Amino acid sequence: MISVLIVGKGNVANHLLKAFRWLKDISVLQIHSRNLINIPSADITIIAVSDDAIGEVSSHITNPFVVHTSGSVSMEALQNKTRKGVFYMLQTFSKEKPVNFQEVPFCLEATNNDDLNTLERLAKLLSEKTYFINSEQRKALHVAAVFANNFTNHCYQIAAKICKTHQLPFEVLHPLIQETALKIKVLSPKEAQTGPGIRNDQQTIQNHLHLLDSHQQEIYTILTKSIQDGY
Amino acid sequence: MISVLIVGKGNVANHLLKAFRWLKDISVLQIHSRNLINIPSADITIIAVSDDAIGEVSSHITNPFVVHTSGSVSMEALQNKTRKGVFYMLQTFSKEKPVNFQEVPFCLEATNNDDLNTLERLAKLLSEKTYFINSEQRKALHVAAVFANNFTNHCYQIAAKICKTHQLPFEVLHPLIQETALKIKVLSPKEAQTGPGIRNDQQTIQNHLHLLDSHQQEIYTILTKSIQDGY
Structure with a gap:
């Protein structure tokens, strides 16, 4: 039996609580990060609060092993005097949508192998995808995720706006x-690249630019150039 | 029974041929676009060749109704003397990967309602998703598809490169x-947007920029600004 304390009441904290509650090898409690007196003891204390609050919240915790769940904060930012680690789930969590944890990659870090193994045991109860990733790598992974998620979604948004301008349903x-999205499971993104940029089809590129507003033109031009330079 | 002639031997032509062969209401033949003598007659002649070749290939065809499959070429670019139309499938076709046509949107255009209905009947044999879209709209849709597919895939590629630089598995x-990708089925891309850009988290943005090369920095900056301007 591993006892887990979750500190925080946000999306990550709530989804994690729900998932742990189903597991018979885990006893789990949750507290609000604004209520840090009489903190329950636990084998693993998981701080799932905003990046800015991790240092302050962790400074109040005397439990033996404290981890945070952030992709962009280093392990050393934890201010507890006891052992430290990271339990980062690389997925986008919505309030409304249930999480299939089996598909969530867990990126784990700790100061010693025993703690790392403990985190791995815990993560493996939820997912087959566990990775040992240090703080520097995790920061790089977080930037990569901005491209793979935030910027990709922004490309969807521009596409939706073009559709709206021309009375086309985005669906x-x-x-x-x-x-x-499915293609990159079988091909590398480099192999999967298609379109007028990679073909250097100047006629189509010029036709496209005529249909765009100046802001969209700027993005179209820089991304087309980047596609061409990368090959 | 509708008789269909497919002109062309590329991915689109080959996938379409395979799909039509299963249908008992369709008789289908395929010819190479370099072999335009003794062209078989057909109710619908589908020219699935490169954009540049559509005019030339269609000028050799005397069949009553000729359509092309291009997203970026207008219907009027067809040079046959008979009736014209467009039968554009908005999907990315790979040589290796089978196509689930039920999930393919068919964008249809013709000069009269009878022809449009014929194209719709044909498309509905393969897919539930049929749309009547004129040449101007189709050109806009083609640009939108560049953002939704080509530029999105390029964001994946940059993410993959960042992973490689930091010895991280892209998987x-x-x-x-x-x-x-799944989120935009239930939320608009605008509602789905997350990340440091939309939160205007300057500390994280600066940390990210330090990890990128100058080329990646340029793209990161312009897309972050675009996310912020859009809201």
């Missing part, structure tokens, strides 16, 4: 978006 | 990429 693009 | 990002 026409849904199957293409799903297929584009 | 760690696969579940995030799938989830990001």
Whole structure:
């Protein structure tokens, strides 16, 4: 039996609580990060609060092993006097949507192998995808995730705006978006690249630019150039 | 029974041929676009060749109704003397990967309603997703598809490169990429947007920029600004 204390009441904290509650090898408690007196003891204390609050919240915790769940904060930012680690789930969590934890990669870090193994045992109860990733690597992974998630979603948004301007339903693009995402499971993104940029089809590129507003043109031009430079 | 002639031997032509062969209401033949003598007659002649070749190939065809499959070429670019139309499938086709046509949106255009209905009947044999879209709209849709597919895939490629630079397996990002694509089925891209850009988290943005090369920094900066301007 591993006892787990979750500190925080946000999306990550709540989804994690729900997932742990189903597991018979885990006893789990949750507290609010604004209520840090009489903190329950636990084998693993998971701080799932905003990046800015990790240092302050952890400074109040005397439990033996404290981890945070942030992709962009180093392990050393934890201010507890006891052992430290990181338990970072690389996924986008929505309040409304249930999380399939089996598909969530757990990126783990700790100061010694025993703690790392403990985190791995805990993560493996939820997911098959566990990785040992140090603080420097995790920061790079967080930037990569901005490209793979935030910027990708912004490309969807621009596509949706172009559709709206021309009275087209955005749903026409849904199957293409799903297929584009599925393709990188079987091909590298480099192999999967198609379109007028990679073909250097100047006629189509010019036709496209005529249809865009100046802001969209700027993004179209820089991304097309980047596609061409990368090959 | 509708008789269909497919002109062309590329991915689109080959996938379409395979799909039509299963249908008992369709008789289908395929010819190479370099072999335009003794062209078989057909109710619908589908020219699935490169954009540049559509005009030339169509000028050799005397069949009553000729359509092309291009997203970026207008219907009027067809040079046959008979009736014209467009039968554009908005999906990315790979040589290796089978196509689930039920999930493919068919964007249809013709000069009269009878022809449009014929194209719709044909498309509905393969897919539930059929749309009547004129040449101007189709061109806009093609640009939107560049953002939703080509530029999105390029964001994946930059993410993969960042992973490689930091000895991280790109597969760690696969579940995030799938989830990001699935989210827009239930939320608009605007509602789905997350990350340091939309939060205007300057500390994280600065940390990210330090980890990128100058080329990646340029793209990071312009897309972050675009996310912020859009809200």
